[in-house]
Amino acid sequence: MKVDVQEIKSFQRKIREFYRQHGRELPFRLIDDPYAVTVSEIMLQQTQVDRVLPKYRAWLKKYPTWKKLSLASNKSILASWSGLGYNRRALYLKSIAEIIIEKYHGVMPSDIKELKQLPGIGEYTSHAILIFAFNKRLATVDTNIRKALLSEFNLPPDTSDSEIQELAQLVLPKTKIRQWHYALMDFAKTLPKEIHLIYKNKYKQSKFDGSIRQIRGEIIRQLTTQPFITHKDIAKITKRTETDIAQAVSDLQKDKIIIIKEDKIYLQK
DNA sequence: ATCCCGTTGA
DNA sequence: TCAACGGGAT
Numbered sequence A: 001m002k003v004d005v006q007e008i009k010s011f012q013r014k015i016r017e018f019y020r021q022h023g024r025e026l027p028f029r030l031i032d033d034p035y036a037v038t039v040s041e042i043m044l045q046q047t048q049v050d051r052v053l054p055k056y057r058a059w060l061k062k063y064p065t066w067k068k069l070s071l072a073s074n075k076s077i078l079a080s081w082s083g084l085g086y087n088r089r090a091l092y093l094k095s096i097a098e099i100i101i102e103k104y105h106g107v108m109p110s111d112i113k114e115l116k117q118l119p120g121i122g123e124y125t126s127h128a129i130l131i132f133a134f135n136k137r138l139a140t141v142d143t144n145i146r147k148a149l150l151s152e153f154n155l156p157p158d159t160s161d162s163e164i165q166e167l168a169q170l171v172l173p174k175t176k177i178r179q180w181h182y183a184l185m186d187f188a189k190t191l192p193k194e195i196h197l198i199y200k201n202k203y204k205q206s207k208f209d210g211s212i213r214q215i216r217g218e219i220i221r222q223l224t225t226q227p228f229i230t231h232k233d234i235a236k237i238t239k240r241t242e243t244d245i246a247q248a249v250s251d252l253q254k255d256k257i258i259i260i261k262e263d264k265i266y267l268q269k
Numbered sequence B: 001a002t003c004c005c006g007t008t009g010a
Numbered sequence C: 001t002c003a004a005c006g007g008g009a010t
Helices: A005-022 A034-044 A049-062 A066-071 A074-081 A088-102 A112-117 A123-132 A143-152 A161-170 A177-189 A195-199 A212-223 A231-238 A242-254
Strands: A258-261 A264-267
Touching: A005 A177, A034 A049, A034 A088, A034 A123, A049 A074, A066 A088, A074 A088, A074 A212, A074 A264, A112 A123, A123 A177, A143 A161, A143 A177, A212 A231, A212 A242, A212 A264, A231 A242, A242 A258
Parallel strands: none
Antiparallel strands: A258 A264
16 A cells, blocks of 8 residues: 555645534544543444434433443443444443453553453444544544545555555544544545445345344333333233244343343343 | 444354 | 344434
């Protein structure tokens, strides 16, 4: 991957100018507290900003620190998460809080390897935390930034993640790394979707109505208002087949979201 | 009906 | 490498 120095400079100017005129001011762009940054980044995984905003504010009010979060019940956490989807993320966040309190004595590590060990934190989020909370000069690539780089440098849609990461590092400015990433993300939003992602139906999801997912959601919703539930209760509420319910329960169990004791279904822990 | 979009585990 | 995970606005 080689890119002309002048090309990099002009790209940087273009992105910076775009940000000066069209950059979004978002609450999680005004803070660098590692806890708040982590909460925002995990909420923002697979989830639009507009959906995250009210939940993010409410979450920080209710659980303002790692310590407070580590002491919260799963029931309370899942209730706060309701509406965001991918409920595993809420439990990941609580696990992270427990690890930070117990293993790191309340201080989030700033080492990439340590960060990636934490549940729910992968390639993108570990880098994002280092950039937004620890002010590191590092690049991170989400699908929007990927789209911006492919488009700007005329790269083929099948360019590998490692190549994109390398390019992102190459075009990284010397300073204001946080703003650079905000700018890239905002700029990328204005670009058309990647054709091959549409072609591969990457955004396609199976119908919600009648899905196992629908039952999963209902079970979790019920468990945020009562201590346990049975297969029979679920059948009555959802009017779904025993097979579908068994599947949903088994999936939730595998995801460590629920546990079963004497035919009763409880939230984990 | 379509759209958004990172991590995990097999 | 790839399926599974999610719900609400439009």
